[in-house]
Amino acid sequence: MEITFTINNEKRTLEVSPHQRLLDIIRKDLGLTAAKEGCGKGECGACTVLFNGEPVASCLVLAPQAEGAEILTVEGLLSREGELHPLQQAFLDAGAVQCGFCIPGSIMTGYRLIQDNPEPEREEIRQALAGNICRCTGYQKIVDAVQLAARRMQSGGDSS
Amino acid sequence: MKNSQRNVSCRPEASGSDFKAEQENVQELGQKVPVGSADYLAPKSLKKALEYRSRYGYKAVVIAGGTDIMVDYFERLSEVTSWLDLTKIQELKEIKFGPEEIRLGSMVTHRKLATDSRIRENLPLLAESASEVGAWQIQSRGTLGGNIVTSSPAGDTLAPLLAYQARFVLGSVSGQREVAAEDFFTGPKENIMTQEELLTEVVIPAPRKRTLSRWQKVGKRKAMIISSLTMALLLELDDKDEITAARAAYGAVAPTPIRAGELEDYLTGRKLREVSAGKAGELAVQEISPITDIRGTVAYRRQVTRDITEQALLDLQQE
Structure with a gap:
């Protein structure tokens, strides 16, 4: 299935399966590897990203739930010139x-x-x-x- | 070789879009299955959600914030053949304050409950309990309805809901029914809902003017911990400081969240400052039936139930 969302101010459309997690598509499909998988059960916070402006454990969000969402990861904090936030x-x-x-x-x-x-x-x-x-x-x-x-x-x- | 392939496939959700079984799946369903397909149902209206619920029942796993269900299905997400995602239904995210009652949509998040000034003012037990569910990341996603339907005896918002005499609205295509929170839970992670129904709203009678309350969560850490014990104590007072109604609810000390009726009877009709906090603690202990598990022993839960009940009343007497 196809979903469209905004990540780090960029609109992306991806082919995902209903059993993938948001963390999986961020890391594997988009290659944004800042968010980490620690426990995979929402207890450690290593996979935290902002989802519609709120911190969430991206290992507990199903990929299709990101349809229409705005997501921000550490990669999106860099300035346009590539300077650290x-x-x-x-x-x-x-x-x-x-x-x-x-x-x-x-x-x-x-x-x-x-x-x-x-x-x-x-x-x-x-x-x-x-x-x-x-x-x-x-x-x-x-x-x-x-x-x-x-x-x-x-x-x-x-x-x- | 075969074995190693099997090992790889135990985490298909992590393997990206080149996973074999997934490709077969996609082919079966056609190349581009839109959101809202048979595998993944994401209705925007409650009406549509109830229709799906009626058609698919238990075959479609209902997902709200996902903070419990995603953990339940950890490492076997691929076993889920269909999801019914409620997160796109705006009408379930509303909070309505009426003169008689407060109506909370089942998809209201813990974060909303914890930070909304009207909830904090009118339903402090609920706001405080929501602020202690997991941590920010969990509160952003986890919902009140999810906490209720998961029906863990340790669910943090459940004792407060009992203390507020909440009623739950269960919808289905054939209509809706309203049940008292106390009649909803039937055992650990069990409740009276049928596979046709969805929890749509939580209705709480507006608290009276002179209502005092105390919330207490006891766990091994201050955050990100399943409760060893919870308590929600609520007293309604008249202008002579006499307790006109008392509701004492506890979580994680019985197969379901419970009310301590004998304790409530003892408190009702007494002046607050004449209540014996020690006696109240003893009565509370008599009504619980805890088990020993990784979060605490029977002896611990009995002792702590006594202590926090006693302390809550001593605190309230100081107010």
Whole structure:
């Protein structure tokens, strides 16, 4: 069956089967490999993407459910010139990346949080990112990174 | 060789569009099957959904937010021959506030319940319980109706729905019926719905002015955890602080979410500050029938039921 949706501001039409998951078509059909499959059961958050503006576990969304949806992955955060998004830069600067597996998911949830709450408290970041598990347990620096990004985005530049 | 092929095919959903069985499937159905085909039914109206439900019954797996069903079918999604997807039906996503009752469409998400200011104000037990379902990713997709129809005794919104005396509207092509939340659940993951029916709405009587309530979820972590125990306690007071109605509901301590009638009887008619919180805790324990499982032992569940009931009443007495 054929579905049409928008991913990272690009309209795509794909042939999918009813038993594929959104995560599968993002990674395999579209080759966007930022979103990861961790548990496959919606518990780890590594496959988090924004789906119509909200963070979802893309392993729990059936591919055909994406018909007409707007999807955003980490690949879509880059500027047109290919520069990193302030959130990505902050994750690097804060040393929040260890093995890196959970980071694309954490960034998408953090990105969504900052939209709602441009100056999140540490506790609010923890709450928002509760569904993004980091097996390296580098949570402090992930929280640091989201806060740093929020501060930089507030001041409108890259000056920390 | 044959064996290894079989191993590969255990995750066909992950193998992209070059999977063999899938190609056969596509050929059978014609090359370009639109959304809404026999394999994947995504009606835009409730009427159409009920027609499909009547025609296909259990043969089409109903999917709402997918946060339970996708886990149930993990690694065997290809076994599902037909899906009935409810996510495109706008009329099931509405919330209506009337003077007498609040009507929630079955496809309202947990996130909506947790963040909508009117829900937080009028139905705090429901808003708070929804805010503790999984985490943001789950709340964005998971629906109130899905939580109800899955009918897990540990479903987080279920004790609040019992405490609010919710009624569930079950639709089918031949009409609809309304059942009390208490009469809906018949066992772990079992309920009274037939294969012709869909849960369309949840109707909750508008709470009275002086209503106090307490929600408590106990689990091994603060997020992304199936509850070991839930409690929704609701008291209606008159202007002399006398309890005119009490409803105490618990989840994950019996085969279905339950009301603790004896506790409610004890509370009703007493002044709030004269209630013995300890006695209330004891009564609550007498009414539960927990089991030992990976989320807690019988002894643990009994002790914690007592503790959280007692603490909730002590807290309410301070308000």
